[in-house]
Amino acid sequence: MSDTFYATTPIYYVNAEPHIGHTYTTVILDTLARYHRLAGDDTFFLTGTDEHGDKIAEIAAQRGASPQETADEYSAAFRSTWEALGFSFDRFIRTTDPGHQRVVQEILQKVYDAGEIYFQEYEGLYCVGCERFLTDRDIEGGLCRDHERAPEKRRESNYFLRITSHFSWLAGYIEEHPDFIRPERYRNEALAMLREESGLGDLCISRPKERLEWGIELPFDPDYVCYVWFDALINYLTGVGYPDGPDFERYWGAVEHFVAKDILKPHAIFWPIMLKTMGLPVYQHLNVHGYWSVDGRKISKSLGNMVSPIAMKERYGFDAFRYFLLREMVFGLDATFSETALIRRTNADLANNLGNLVSRTLNMTALFAGGEVPKAGEPGDLEREIQAAASGAAARVDASIRSYEFHRALEAIFEFLDCVNRYLETRAPWKAAKDPANADQVATTLYTSCEALRVIALLLAAFLPETAAEILARLGIPDALQTARLPDDAGRWGVLEPGTATSKGAALFPRVEVPEKAD
Numbered sequence: 001m002s003d004t005f006y007a008t009t010p011i012y013y014v015n016a017e018p019h020i021g022h023t024y025t026t027v028i029l030d031t032l033a034r035y036h037r038l039a040g041d042d043t044f045f046l047t048g049t050d051e052h053g054d055k056i057a058e059i060a061a062q063r064g065a066s067p068q069e070t071a072d073e074y075s076a077a078f079r080s081t082w083e084a085l086g087f088s089f090d091r092f093i094r095t096t097d098p099g100h101q102r103v104v105q106e107i108l109q110k111v112y113d114a115g116e117i118y119f120q121e122y123e124g125l126y127c128v129g130c131e132r133f134l135t136d137r138d139i140e141g142g143l144c145r146d147h148e149r150a151p152e153k154r155r156e157s158n159y160f161l162r163i164t165s166h167f168s169w170l171a172g173y174i175e176e177h178p179d180f181i182r183p184e185r186y187r188n189e190a191l192a193m194l195r196e197e198s199g200l201g202d203l204c205i206s207r208p209k210e211r212l213e214w215g216i217e218l219p220f221d222p223d224y225v226c227y228v229w230f231d232a233l234i235n236y237l238t239g240v241g242y243p244d245g246p247d248f249e250r251y252w253g254a255v256e257h258f259v260a261k262d263i264l265k266p267h268a269i270f271w272p273i274m275l276k277t278m279g280l281p282v283y284q285h286l287n288v289h290g291y292w293s294v295d296g297r298k299i300s301k302s303l304g305n306m307v308s309p310i311a312m313k314e315r316y317g318f319d320a321f322r323y324f325l326l327r328e329m330v331f332g333l334d335a336t337f338s339e340t341a342l343i344r345r346t347n348a349d350l351a352n353n354l355g356n357l358v359s360r361t362l363n364m365t366a367l368f369a370g371g372e373v374p375k376a377g378e379p380g381d382l383e384r385e386i387q388a389a390a391s392g393a394a395a396r397v398d399a400s401i402r403s404y405e406f407h408r409a410l411e412a413i414f415e416f417l418d419c420v421n422r423y424l425e426t427r428a429p430w431k432a433a434k435d436p437a438n439a440d441q442v443a444t445t446l447y448t449s450c451e452a453l454r455v456i457a458l459l460l461a462a463f464l465p466e467t468a469a470e471i472l473a474r475l476g477i478p479d480a481l482q483t484a485r486l487p488d489d490a491g492r493w494g495v496l497e498p499g500t501a502t503s504k505g506a507a508l509f510p511r512v513e514v515p516e517k518a519d
Protein backbone atom coordinates (compact mmCIF):
# COMPACT_ATOMS: atom_id res chain seq x y z
CA MET A 1 0.00 0.00 0.00
CA SER A 2 1.37 3.38 -0.93
CA ASP A 3 1.36 6.11 1.69
CA THR A 4 1.89 9.81 1.18
CA PHE A 5 4.90 11.52 2.71
CA TYR A 6 5.36 15.29 2.48
CA ALA A 7 8.27 16.70 4.45
CA THR A 8 9.78 20.15 4.74
CA THR A 9 13.03 21.69 5.90
CA PRO A 10 12.76 25.20 7.22
CA ILE A 11 13.45 27.61 4.40
CA TYR A 12 16.91 28.94 5.05
CA TYR A 13 17.44 32.62 5.66
CA VAL A 14 19.65 34.11 2.98
CA ASN A 15 22.09 35.94 5.24
CA ALA A 16 24.74 33.21 5.46
CA GLU A 17 26.40 30.44 3.50
CA PRO A 18 25.09 26.90 4.10
CA HIS A 19 26.70 25.42 7.24
CA ILE A 20 26.53 22.24 9.32
CA GLY A 21 23.16 23.17 10.88
CA HIS A 22 21.37 23.70 7.56
CA THR A 23 23.11 20.66 6.16
CA TYR A 24 21.98 18.39 8.99
CA THR A 25 18.28 19.22 8.59
CA THR A 26 18.54 18.74 4.85
CA VAL A 27 20.43 15.44 5.22
CA ILE A 28 17.65 14.14 7.46
CA LEU A 29 15.01 15.11 4.93
CA ASP A 30 16.98 13.68 2.04
CA THR A 31 17.41 10.40 3.92
CA LEU A 32 13.71 10.23 4.77
CA ALA A 33 12.63 11.16 1.25
CA ARG A 34 14.90 8.54 -0.30
CA TYR A 35 13.66 5.90 2.12
CA HIS A 36 10.00 6.69 1.54
CA ARG A 37 10.50 6.61 -2.24
CA LEU A 38 12.15 3.19 -1.87
CA ALA A 39 9.20 2.12 0.25
CA GLY A 40 6.92 3.03 -2.66
CA ASP A 41 5.39 6.06 -0.95
CA ASP A 42 4.12 9.12 -2.79
CA THR A 43 6.86 11.46 -1.58
CA PHE A 44 7.42 15.22 -1.73
CA PHE A 45 10.53 16.87 -0.26
CA LEU A 46 10.44 20.67 -0.04
CA THR A 47 13.31 23.00 0.77
CA GLY A 48 14.21 26.56 -0.19
CA THR A 49 15.10 30.04 1.01
CA ASP A 50 13.49 32.76 3.12
CA GLU A 51 14.34 36.12 1.60
CA HIS A 52 12.43 39.07 3.04
CA GLY A 53 12.87 41.16 6.16
CA ASP A 54 15.09 43.70 7.94
CA LYS A 55 18.24 41.61 7.99
CA ILE A 56 18.38 41.20 4.23
CA ALA A 57 17.68 44.89 3.69
CA GLU A 58 20.48 45.62 6.20
CA ILE A 59 23.01 43.33 4.50
CA ALA A 60 22.07 44.63 1.06
CA ALA A 61 22.64 48.22 2.22
CA GLN A 62 26.06 47.27 3.61
CA ARG A 63 27.00 45.66 0.32
CA GLY A 64 25.65 48.47 -1.81
CA ALA A 65 23.38 46.02 -3.60
CA SER A 66 19.61 45.80 -3.82
CA PRO A 67 17.82 43.37 -1.48
CA GLN A 68 16.71 41.37 -4.53
CA GLU A 69 20.30 41.03 -5.81
CA THR A 70 21.47 40.00 -2.36
CA ALA A 71 18.68 37.46 -2.00
CA ASP A 72 19.36 36.10 -5.50
CA GLU A 73 23.01 35.59 -4.72
CA TYR A 74 22.57 33.83 -1.38
CA SER A 75 19.61 31.78 -2.55
CA ALA A 76 21.67 30.58 -5.52
CA ALA A 77 24.45 29.61 -3.10
CA PHE A 78 22.04 27.40 -1.17
CA ARG A 79 20.55 25.88 -4.26
CA SER A 80 23.87 25.13 -5.94
CA THR A 81 25.27 23.69 -2.70
CA TRP A 82 22.25 21.42 -2.25
CA GLU A 83 22.59 20.30 -5.86
CA ALA A 84 26.33 19.68 -5.52
CA LEU A 85 25.63 17.54 -2.46
CA GLY A 86 23.09 15.50 -4.42
CA PHE A 87 20.02 16.27 -2.28
CA SER A 88 16.89 14.85 -3.86
CA PHE A 89 14.46 17.71 -3.16
CA ASP A 90 11.33 17.90 -5.30
CA ARG A 91 11.06 21.67 -5.13
CA PHE A 92 13.32 24.52 -4.08
CA ILE A 93 11.00 27.36 -3.14
CA ARG A 94 11.95 31.04 -2.77
CA THR A 95 9.75 33.48 -0.88
CA THR A 96 10.44 36.03 -3.62
CA ASP A 97 8.79 33.71 -6.19
CA PRO A 98 5.87 35.72 -7.64
CA GLY A 99 3.54 32.75 -7.08
CA HIS A 100 4.39 32.68 -3.38
CA GLN A 101 3.89 36.42 -2.98
CA ARG A 102 0.44 36.11 -4.56
CA VAL A 103 -0.53 33.30 -2.18
CA VAL A 104 0.65 35.30 0.86
CA GLN A 105 -1.48 38.26 -0.23
CA GLU A 106 -4.53 36.07 -0.77
CA ILE A 107 -4.11 34.58 2.69
CA LEU A 108 -3.61 37.99 4.33
CA GLN A 109 -6.84 39.23 2.73
CA LYS A 110 -8.73 36.12 3.75
CA VAL A 111 -7.59 36.30 7.38
CA TYR A 112 -8.23 40.07 7.46
CA ASP A 113 -11.75 39.55 6.11
CA ALA A 114 -12.34 36.92 8.77
CA GLY A 115 -11.66 39.58 11.45
CA GLU A 116 -8.49 37.92 12.74
CA ILE A 117 -6.28 40.93 12.01
CA TYR A 118 -6.57 44.33 13.76
CA PHE A 119 -4.70 47.66 13.66
CA GLN A 120 -3.11 49.20 16.76
CA GLU A 121 -0.47 51.60 17.96
CA TYR A 122 2.27 49.88 19.88
CA GLU A 123 5.42 50.79 21.76
CA GLY A 124 8.10 48.33 22.62
CA LEU A 125 11.66 47.09 22.40
CA TYR A 126 12.52 45.91 18.93
CA CYS A 127 15.41 43.57 17.99
CA VAL A 128 16.66 43.89 14.42
CA GLY A 129 18.14 40.37 14.68
CA CYS A 130 14.78 38.85 15.63
CA GLU A 131 12.91 41.26 13.37
CA ARG A 132 10.23 41.73 15.98
CA PHE A 133 9.35 43.46 19.23
CA LEU A 134 10.75 41.56 22.17
CA THR A 135 8.89 40.39 25.24
CA ASP A 136 10.32 40.26 28.78
CA ARG A 137 11.23 36.62 28.23
CA ASP A 138 13.41 37.54 25.26
CA ILE A 139 15.52 40.07 27.16
CA GLU A 140 18.36 39.34 29.54
CA GLY A 141 20.52 42.06 31.03
CA GLY A 142 19.00 44.59 28.63
CA LEU A 143 20.05 42.52 25.59
CA CYS A 144 18.16 40.25 23.24
CA ARG A 145 18.83 36.70 24.47
CA ASP A 146 19.34 35.31 20.97
CA HIS A 147 21.38 38.12 19.49
CA GLU A 148 23.14 39.63 22.48
CA ARG A 149 22.44 43.08 21.12
CA ALA A 150 20.49 45.93 22.66
CA PRO A 151 16.93 46.28 21.35
CA GLU A 152 15.72 49.69 20.15
CA LYS A 153 12.70 51.46 21.62
CA ARG A 154 10.11 51.87 18.88
CA ARG A 155 6.62 53.27 18.61
CA GLU A 156 4.57 52.13 15.67
CA SER A 157 1.11 51.50 14.37
CA ASN A 158 0.87 48.01 13.05
CA TYR A 159 -1.42 45.15 12.12
CA PHE A 160 -1.73 42.28 14.58
CA LEU A 161 -2.93 38.73 14.14
CA ARG A 162 -5.16 37.58 16.98
CA ILE A 163 -3.20 34.70 18.39
CA THR A 164 -3.79 34.92 22.15
CA SER A 165 -7.51 34.18 21.71
CA HIS A 166 -6.51 30.84 20.13
CA PHE A 167 -4.05 29.80 22.86
CA SER A 168 -6.50 27.66 24.81
CA TRP A 169 -7.58 25.89 21.62
CA LEU A 170 -3.93 25.20 20.73
CA ALA A 171 -3.03 24.02 24.24
CA GLY A 172 -6.01 21.65 24.09
CA TYR A 173 -4.96 20.37 20.69
CA ILE A 174 -1.41 19.72 21.88
CA GLU A 175 -2.72 17.91 24.98
CA GLU A 176 -4.98 15.71 22.88
CA HIS A 177 -2.27 14.94 20.29
CA PRO A 178 0.77 14.10 22.41
CA ASP A 179 3.08 13.60 19.41
CA PHE A 180 1.99 16.74 17.53
CA ILE A 181 5.25 18.38 18.61
CA ARG A 182 8.06 15.94 19.26
CA PRO A 183 10.26 14.92 20.98
CA GLU A 184 8.33 15.49 24.19
CA ARG A 185 10.67 18.16 25.65
CA TYR A 186 9.72 20.56 22.84
CA ARG A 187 6.03 19.81 23.28
CA ASN A 188 6.45 20.77 26.94
CA GLU A 189 8.29 23.93 25.94
CA ALA A 190 5.47 24.90 23.58
CA LEU A 191 2.88 24.32 26.30
CA ALA A 192 4.93 26.45 28.69
CA MET A 193 5.01 29.28 26.13
CA LEU A 194 1.23 29.13 25.84
CA ARG A 195 0.77 29.12 29.62
CA GLU A 196 2.88 32.24 30.09
CA GLU A 197 0.34 34.17 28.10
CA SER A 198 1.60 37.51 29.37
CA GLY A 199 4.92 36.94 27.65
CA LEU A 200 3.37 36.41 24.25
CA GLY A 201 1.00 39.07 23.00
CA ASP A 202 -0.79 39.04 19.67
CA LEU A 203 1.52 38.69 16.69
CA CYS A 204 2.56 41.85 14.87
CA ILE A 205 2.37 40.88 11.21
CA SER A 206 3.22 44.16 9.50
CA ARG A 207 6.12 46.56 9.06
CA PRO A 208 5.56 50.17 7.95
CA LYS A 209 7.14 50.78 4.57
CA GLU A 210 8.78 53.97 5.83
CA ARG A 211 11.04 51.68 7.85
CA LEU A 212 11.18 48.55 5.69
CA GLU A 213 10.21 48.22 2.05
CA TRP A 214 11.65 44.76 1.48
CA GLY A 215 8.63 42.53 1.94
CA ILE A 216 5.27 41.52 0.54
CA GLU A 217 2.81 44.41 0.50
CA LEU A 218 -0.33 44.05 2.62
CA PRO A 219 -3.27 43.81 0.19
CA PHE A 220 -5.45 45.94 2.48
CA ASP A 221 -2.86 48.66 3.24
CA PRO A 222 -0.18 49.65 0.71
CA ASP A 223 1.79 51.53 3.39
CA TYR A 224 2.81 48.25 5.00
CA VAL A 225 4.69 45.08 4.15
CA CYS A 226 4.15 41.68 5.73
CA TYR A 227 6.28 40.46 8.68
CA VAL A 228 8.87 38.03 7.37
CA TRP A 229 7.81 35.03 9.49
CA PHE A 230 4.16 35.26 8.42
CA ASP A 231 5.31 35.22 4.80
CA ALA A 232 7.94 32.51 5.33
CA LEU A 233 5.72 29.93 7.07
CA ILE A 234 3.27 30.04 4.20
CA ASN A 235 5.93 28.50 1.93
CA TYR A 236 4.85 25.12 3.27
CA LEU A 237 1.48 25.68 1.58
CA THR A 238 2.73 27.34 -1.62
CA GLY A 239 5.31 24.58 -2.03
CA VAL A 240 2.64 21.98 -2.77
CA GLY A 241 0.25 24.13 -4.78
CA TYR A 242 -2.05 25.90 -2.30
CA PRO A 243 -4.86 26.79 -2.78
CA ASP A 244 -6.13 24.80 -5.74
CA GLY A 245 -3.20 22.76 -7.11
CA PRO A 246 -4.10 19.13 -7.84
CA ASP A 247 -1.64 17.77 -5.23
CA PHE A 248 -2.31 20.20 -2.43
CA GLU A 249 -4.87 18.35 -0.33
CA ARG A 250 -3.13 15.01 -0.64
CA TYR A 251 0.24 16.36 0.47
CA TRP A 252 -1.05 18.79 3.06
CA GLY A 253 -2.83 15.93 4.80
CA ALA A 254 0.52 14.21 5.30
CA VAL A 255 2.86 17.10 6.09
CA GLU A 256 5.79 16.64 8.47
CA HIS A 257 7.84 19.71 9.43
CA PHE A 258 11.47 19.44 10.53
CA VAL A 259 13.19 22.32 12.31
CA ALA A 260 16.01 23.08 14.72
CA LYS A 261 15.00 24.10 18.23
CA ASP A 262 15.77 27.81 17.73
CA ILE A 263 12.64 28.23 15.61
CA LEU A 264 10.27 26.29 17.86
CA LYS A 265 8.05 29.28 18.65
CA PRO A 266 7.07 30.30 15.11
CA HIS A 267 6.41 26.66 14.18
CA ALA A 268 4.78 25.46 17.41
CA ILE A 269 2.71 28.55 18.25
CA PHE A 270 2.31 30.98 15.32
CA TRP A 271 1.93 28.46 12.52
CA PRO A 272 -0.87 26.24 13.90
CA ILE A 273 -2.82 29.37 14.84
CA MET A 274 -2.22 30.91 11.40
CA LEU A 275 -3.53 27.72 9.83
CA LYS A 276 -6.59 27.79 12.06
CA THR A 277 -7.37 31.40 11.11
CA MET A 278 -7.05 30.38 7.44
CA GLY A 279 -9.50 27.52 7.98
CA LEU A 280 -6.88 24.87 7.20
CA PRO A 281 -6.04 21.70 9.11
CA VAL A 282 -2.82 21.89 11.14
CA TYR A 283 0.29 19.90 10.17
CA GLN A 284 0.74 16.26 11.20
CA HIS A 285 3.88 16.68 13.32
CA LEU A 286 6.52 19.22 14.14
CA ASN A 287 9.80 17.34 14.52
CA VAL A 288 12.44 19.31 16.39
CA HIS A 289 16.15 18.59 16.50
CA GLY A 290 18.99 19.96 18.62
CA TYR A 291 22.09 21.99 17.85
CA TRP A 292 25.48 21.01 16.57
CA SER A 293 28.40 22.45 18.41
CA VAL A 294 31.78 22.37 16.73
CA ASP A 295 34.94 21.52 18.67
CA GLY A 296 32.90 22.05 21.83
CA ARG A 297 31.73 25.57 20.92
CA LYS A 298 28.49 27.03 19.62
CA ILE A 299 28.79 27.62 15.88
CA SER A 300 29.04 31.25 14.89
CA LYS A 301 30.17 33.40 12.03
CA SER A 302 32.66 35.24 14.22
CA LEU A 303 34.34 32.01 15.36
CA GLY A 304 34.51 30.85 11.73
CA ASN A 305 33.49 27.32 12.79
CA MET A 306 30.37 26.93 10.66
CA VAL A 307 31.72 23.82 8.82
CA SER A 308 31.21 24.05 5.07
CA PRO A 309 29.52 20.93 3.69
CA ILE A 310 31.32 21.47 0.37
CA ALA A 311 34.71 21.45 2.13
CA MET A 312 33.71 18.21 3.92
CA LYS A 313 32.67 16.66 0.61
CA GLU A 314 35.97 17.62 -1.00
CA ARG A 315 38.05 16.31 1.89
CA TYR A 316 36.23 13.11 2.87
CA GLY A 317 33.39 12.51 0.42
CA PHE A 318 29.88 13.65 1.29
CA ASP A 319 28.72 10.18 2.34
CA ALA A 320 31.29 10.17 5.15
CA PHE A 321 29.96 13.52 6.41
CA ARG A 322 26.33 12.34 6.10
CA TYR A 323 27.21 9.21 7.99
CA PHE A 324 28.76 11.18 10.82
CA LEU A 325 25.79 13.56 11.11
CA LEU A 326 23.20 10.78 11.11
CA ARG A 327 25.19 8.45 13.36
CA GLU A 328 26.28 10.96 16.01
CA MET A 329 23.16 13.00 16.66
CA VAL A 330 20.24 11.46 18.52
CA PHE A 331 17.32 13.26 16.90
CA GLY A 332 16.09 15.90 19.34
CA LEU A 333 19.31 16.17 21.37
CA ASP A 334 22.43 18.28 20.84
CA ALA A 335 25.58 16.76 19.39
CA THR A 336 29.12 17.80 18.76
CA PHE A 337 31.20 17.77 15.61
CA SER A 338 34.94 17.76 15.15
CA GLU A 339 36.93 16.87 12.11
CA THR A 340 39.02 14.45 14.15
CA ALA A 341 35.90 12.63 15.31
CA LEU A 342 34.69 12.50 11.70
CA ILE A 343 38.00 10.98 10.57
CA ARG A 344 37.95 8.40 13.37
CA ARG A 345 34.38 7.36 12.59
CA THR A 346 35.08 7.18 8.88
CA ASN A 347 38.16 5.03 9.42
CA ALA A 348 36.52 2.69 11.94
CA ASP A 349 33.06 2.17 10.43
CA LEU A 350 33.34 3.00 6.76
CA ALA A 351 36.93 2.13 5.79
CA ASN A 352 37.71 -0.77 8.13
CA ASN A 353 34.30 -2.32 8.53
CA LEU A 354 32.15 -1.63 5.47
CA GLY A 355 34.96 -1.00 2.98
CA ASN A 356 36.83 -4.07 4.10
CA LEU A 357 33.81 -6.37 3.80
CA VAL A 358 33.11 -5.10 0.29
CA SER A 359 36.70 -5.51 -0.86
CA ARG A 360 37.33 -8.93 0.61
CA THR A 361 34.00 -10.33 -0.62
CA LEU A 362 34.56 -9.10 -4.16
CA ASN A 363 38.27 -9.97 -4.20
CA MET A 364 37.50 -13.56 -3.19
CA THR A 365 34.67 -13.73 -5.71
CA ALA A 366 37.21 -12.72 -8.36
CA LEU A 367 39.77 -15.19 -7.08
CA PHE A 368 37.65 -18.26 -6.37
CA ALA A 369 34.57 -17.80 -8.59
CA GLY A 370 35.93 -16.12 -11.73
CA GLY A 371 34.34 -12.79 -10.70
CA GLU A 372 30.79 -14.15 -10.98
CA VAL A 373 28.26 -14.58 -8.20
CA PRO A 374 28.51 -18.34 -7.57
CA LYS A 375 25.57 -20.70 -7.18
CA ALA A 376 24.94 -21.46 -3.51
CA GLY A 377 24.63 -25.01 -2.22
CA GLU A 378 22.37 -26.06 0.66
CA PRO A 379 22.53 -23.45 3.45
CA GLY A 380 23.93 -24.62 6.78
CA ASP A 381 23.14 -23.20 10.22
CA LEU A 382 25.57 -20.33 9.73
CA GLU A 383 23.95 -19.32 6.43
CA ARG A 384 20.50 -19.52 7.96
CA GLU A 385 21.67 -17.22 10.75
CA ILE A 386 22.84 -14.66 8.19
CA GLN A 387 19.49 -14.85 6.36
CA ALA A 388 17.61 -14.30 9.62
CA ALA A 389 19.94 -11.42 10.54
CA ALA A 390 19.27 -9.79 7.17
CA SER A 391 15.53 -9.79 7.59
CA GLY A 392 15.93 -8.67 11.22
CA ALA A 393 18.11 -5.74 10.11
CA ALA A 394 15.61 -4.72 7.41
CA ALA A 395 12.80 -4.64 9.96
CA ARG A 396 14.86 -2.68 12.49
CA VAL A 397 15.97 -0.12 9.90
CA ASP A 398 12.37 0.37 8.79
CA ALA A 399 11.09 0.88 12.34
CA SER A 400 13.99 3.15 13.33
CA ILE A 401 13.79 5.43 10.33
CA ARG A 402 10.05 5.83 10.73
CA SER A 403 10.61 6.98 14.31
CA TYR A 404 13.50 9.25 13.21
CA GLU A 405 16.05 7.20 15.14
CA PHE A 406 18.63 7.49 12.39
CA HIS A 407 21.50 6.44 14.64
CA ARG A 408 19.65 3.24 15.55
CA ALA A 409 18.95 2.45 11.92
CA LEU A 410 22.66 2.75 11.17
CA GLU A 411 23.50 0.67 14.23
CA ALA A 412 21.23 -2.07 12.90
CA ILE A 413 22.96 -2.04 9.52
CA PHE A 414 26.42 -2.13 11.07
CA GLU A 415 25.46 -4.92 13.47
CA PHE A 416 24.43 -6.95 10.44
CA LEU A 417 27.78 -6.08 8.85
CA ASP A 418 29.53 -7.42 11.97
CA CYS A 419 27.56 -10.68 11.64
CA VAL A 420 28.71 -11.07 8.05
CA ASN A 421 32.33 -10.33 8.96
CA ARG A 422 32.21 -12.94 11.75
CA TYR A 423 30.60 -15.42 9.36
CA LEU A 424 33.45 -14.93 6.87
CA GLU A 425 36.02 -15.41 9.64
CA THR A 426 34.37 -18.69 10.61
CA ARG A 427 33.97 -20.04 7.10
CA ALA A 428 37.42 -18.70 6.10
CA PRO A 429 36.98 -19.35 2.37
CA TRP A 430 40.58 -18.25 1.76
CA LYS A 431 41.66 -21.40 3.63
CA ALA A 432 38.81 -23.66 2.56
CA ALA A 433 39.49 -22.95 -1.11
CA LYS A 434 42.85 -24.72 -0.86
CA ASP A 435 41.07 -28.07 -0.87
CA PRO A 436 38.97 -28.71 -4.01
CA ALA A 437 36.66 -30.93 -1.91
CA ASN A 438 35.34 -27.71 -0.32
CA ALA A 439 34.31 -26.10 -3.62
CA ASP A 440 30.62 -26.33 -2.79
CA GLN A 441 31.03 -24.76 0.62
CA VAL A 442 33.23 -21.95 -0.75
CA ALA A 443 30.58 -21.17 -3.38
CA THR A 444 27.89 -21.07 -0.69
CA THR A 445 30.02 -18.77 1.48
CA LEU A 446 30.71 -16.38 -1.37
CA TYR A 447 27.08 -16.34 -2.48
CA THR A 448 26.02 -15.59 1.09
CA SER A 449 28.53 -12.72 1.36
CA CYS A 450 27.54 -11.20 -2.01
CA GLU A 451 23.86 -11.44 -1.14
CA ALA A 452 24.58 -9.87 2.25
CA LEU A 453 26.29 -6.99 0.44
CA ARG A 454 23.17 -6.51 -1.65
CA VAL A 455 21.09 -6.31 1.53
CA ILE A 456 23.55 -3.85 3.08
CA ALA A 457 23.53 -1.65 -0.04
CA LEU A 458 19.72 -1.51 -0.13
CA LEU A 459 19.54 -0.65 3.56
CA LEU A 460 22.25 2.01 3.21
CA ALA A 461 20.73 3.55 0.07
CA ALA A 462 18.78 6.28 1.88
CA PHE A 463 21.66 7.12 4.22
CA LEU A 464 24.73 6.84 1.97
CA PRO A 465 23.35 7.06 -1.56
CA GLU A 466 26.68 7.21 -3.44
CA THR A 467 28.18 4.32 -1.51
CA ALA A 468 25.10 2.15 -1.95
CA ALA A 469 25.04 2.81 -5.69
CA GLU A 470 28.73 1.92 -5.94
CA ILE A 471 28.30 -1.38 -4.06
CA LEU A 472 25.34 -2.35 -6.25
CA ALA A 473 27.31 -1.48 -9.39
CA ARG A 474 30.20 -3.70 -8.24
CA LEU A 475 27.71 -6.51 -7.55
CA GLY A 476 26.61 -6.21 -11.18
CA ILE A 477 23.12 -4.92 -10.35
CA PRO A 478 23.46 -1.15 -10.92
CA ASP A 479 19.71 -0.70 -11.48
CA ALA A 480 18.58 -2.56 -8.37
CA LEU A 481 17.31 0.61 -6.64
CA GLN A 482 14.99 1.46 -9.51
CA THR A 483 12.75 -1.50 -8.77
CA ALA A 484 13.58 -2.28 -5.12
CA ARG A 485 10.87 -1.99 -2.46
CA LEU A 486 11.96 -1.49 1.10
CA PRO A 487 11.98 -3.05 3.56
CA ASP A 488 10.78 -6.26 1.83
CA ASP A 489 13.50 -6.54 -0.82
CA ALA A 490 16.23 -6.10 1.78
CA GLY A 491 14.69 -8.73 4.05
CA ARG A 492 14.15 -11.24 1.23
CA TRP A 493 16.98 -13.71 0.64
CA GLY A 494 18.27 -15.14 -2.64
CA VAL A 495 17.58 -12.24 -4.99
CA LEU A 496 21.08 -12.04 -6.49
CA GLU A 497 21.28 -14.27 -9.58
CA PRO A 498 24.18 -16.73 -9.83
CA GLY A 499 26.37 -15.86 -12.81
CA THR A 500 26.07 -12.07 -12.33
CA ALA A 501 29.41 -10.45 -13.20
CA THR A 502 30.97 -8.53 -10.29
CA SER A 503 33.90 -6.13 -10.21
CA LYS A 504 36.45 -5.32 -7.51
CA GLY A 505 37.11 -1.57 -7.70
CA ALA A 506 39.23 0.65 -5.47
CA ALA A 507 38.81 1.11 -1.70
CA LEU A 508 35.35 2.60 -0.97
CA PHE A 509 36.69 4.78 1.85
CA PRO A 510 40.46 5.26 1.91
CA ARG A 511 41.77 5.53 5.46
CA VAL A 512 42.51 9.12 6.47
CA GLU A 513 45.41 10.01 8.78
CA VAL A 514 44.28 11.59 12.04
CA PRO A 515 45.92 15.05 12.19
CA GLU A 516 48.90 15.07 14.58
CA LYS A 517 47.71 17.87 16.79
CA ALA A 518 44.41 16.08 17.39
CA ASP A 519 43.54 15.10 20.96
Ligand SMILES: [Zn+2]
Pocket residue numbers: 127128129130131144145146147148
Ligand atom coordinates in the same frame (compact mmCIF):
# COMPACT_ATOMS: atom_id res chain seq x y z
ZN1 LIG B 1 17.15 39.24 18.72
